[in-house]
Amino acid sequence: xxxxxxxxxxxxxxxxxxxxxxxxxxxxxxxxxxxxxxxxxxxxxxxxxxxxxxxxxxxxxxxxxxxxxxxxxxxxxxxxxxxxxxxxxxxxxxxxxxxxxxxxxxxxxxxxxxxxxxxxxxxxxxxxxxxxxxxxxxxxxxxxxxxxxxxxxxxxxxxxxxxxxxxxxxxxxxxxxxxxxxxxxxxxxxxxxxxxxxxxxxxxxxxxxxxxxxxxxxxxxxxxxxxxxxxxxxxxxxxxxxxxxxxxxxxxxxxxxxxxxxxxxxxxxxxxxxxxxxxxxxxxxxxxxxxxxxxxxxxxxxxxxxxxxxxxxxxxxxxxxxxxxxxxxxxxxxxxxxxxxxxxxxxxxxxxxxxxxxxxxxxxxxxxxxxxxxxxxxxxxxxxxxxxxxxxxxxxxxxxxx
Numbered sequence: 001x002x003x004x005x006x007x008x009x010x011x012x013x014x015x016x017x018x019x020x021x022x023x024x025x026x027x028x029x030x031x032x033x034x035x036x037x038x039x040x041x042x043x044x045x046x047x048x049x050x051x052x053x054x055x056x057x058x059x060x061x062x063x064x065x066x067x068x069x070x071x072x073x074x075x076x077x078x079x080x081x082x083x084x085x086x087x088x089x090x091x092x093x094x095x096x097x098x099x100x101x102x103x104x105x106x107x108x109x110x111x112x113x114x115x116x117x118x119x120x121x122x123x124x125x126x127x128x129x130x131x132x133x134x135x136x137x138x139x140x141x142x143x144x145x146x147x148x149x150x151x152x153x154x155x156x157x158x159x160x161x162x163x164x165x166x167x168x169x170x171x172x173x174x175x176x177x178x179x180x181x182x183x184x185x186x187x188x189x190x191x192x193x194x195x196x197x198x199x200x201x202x203x204x205x206x207x208x209x210x211x212x213x214x215x216x217x218x219x220x221x222x223x224x225x226x227x228x229x230x231x232x233x234x235x236x237x238x239x240x241x242x243x244x245x246x247x248x249x250x251x252x253x254x255x256x257x258x259x260x261x262x263x264x265x266x267x268x269x270x271x272x273x274x275x276x277x278x279x280x281x282x283x284x285x286x287x288x289x290x291x292x293x294x295x296x297x298x299x300x301x302x303x304x305x306x307x308x309x310x311x312x313x314x315x316x317x318x319x320x321x322x323x324x325x326x327x328x329x330x331x332x333x334x335x336x337x338x339x340x341x342x343x344x345x346x347x348x349x350x351x352x353x354x355x356x357x358x359x360x361x362x363x364x365x366x367x368x369x370x371x372x373x374x375x376x377x378x379x380x381x382x383x384x385x386x387x388x389x390x391x392x393x394x395x396x397x398x399x400x401x402x
Contacts, residue, residue: 074090079316095139116136133318140168235389237249255297272284324354341368345372
């Protein structure tokens with residue numbers, strides 16, 4: 001049996017339900033407020049972290065640019081002045097013109113190092129500190145409490161474990177200059193023609209002249225081996241001038257000590273110290289060809305003179321020293337060229353050799369190139385000789401920065 005519920009009881013239940021509903025709404029409003037405050041705090045923290053990360057990324061870019069610029073400035077100054085003190089000051093000045101996170105980049109003396117950079121077998125460039133010839137500058141840009149430039153300050157501090165950051169960046173700039181000495185044969189056989197036949201002179205009238213008479217005449221201006229060498233050396237100088245690097249060139253000629261009546265020759269002559277005046281070198285080659293070419297083949301004497309040129313006052317501490325030795329004959333006087341090439345290598349010089357004509361001693365000159373850490377080239381004719389000189393010019397390395 002269902003009994004009717006009194007009105008007062010029904011009313012009290014309705015009122016209780018209304019109060020409970022209002023309480024839940026108020027609780028939800030409070031929870032949303034707390035949640036909103038929490039989410040706002042999280043968003044502020046995330047925003048602060050993003051700002052700090054952006055600040056750190058910009059600072060890394062700035063210190064990289066400063067370090068690269070300082071290393072390049074040091075390398076350029078080293079090449080121009082040949083003085084490590086001047087080069088270090090140039091690197092420090094350029095770095096000081098850059099700011100990272102509002103701080104001026106200051107380099108201590110120990111932050112600028114000098115050495116030699118060379119290509120490893122795997123293609124990477126290896127920097128060796130204080131190794132000669134000096135051709136590279138390594139710069140360390142540092143931001144820390146232990147460096148000249150202090151640690152960077154985060155814009156939003158108190159976010160994360162630290163309020164500051166340290167940065168370290170290293171840059172190496174390599175400047176590859178070249179000091180090259182061309183060592184040319186001016187012995188009697190360089191007046192022969194280009195037929196690869198011994199004692200064959202150009203345009204000889206056998207009725208009016210003899211081998212002895214031709215021996216004491218200047219080489220033919222266009223058809224002799226010397227004429228071919230002069231033409232191809234001019235091409236070589238032109239290609240060196242077109243390279244994006246500075247190549248100083250010296251010129252040495254050699255034959256042997258020889259006296260016959262009014263005629264004489266010296267074993268070797270320094271025709272030119274290191275210079276970038278290639279026109280002067282061309283003129284010297286022309287002048288040699290206007291004199292009689294006499295004497296035997298003292299290759300080592302020419303190589304020894306080239307060592308003196310490449311290690312003398314005109315040589316540069318940033319330059320790689322290279323000699324290119326040409327002969328059309330057989331070493332028959334003086335020291336063994338292989339021994340001299342090995343000594344040149346010990347002096348940080350590279351020795352390339354060229355045998356010009358089929359009468360040349362390819363075996364000995366190839367051994368000399370191997371001992372001098374260089375290459376041997378054989379040129380039986382003028383066209384090949386021209387190609388050899390072009391190859392040597394093309395293989396000289398250019399300016400490198402890592």
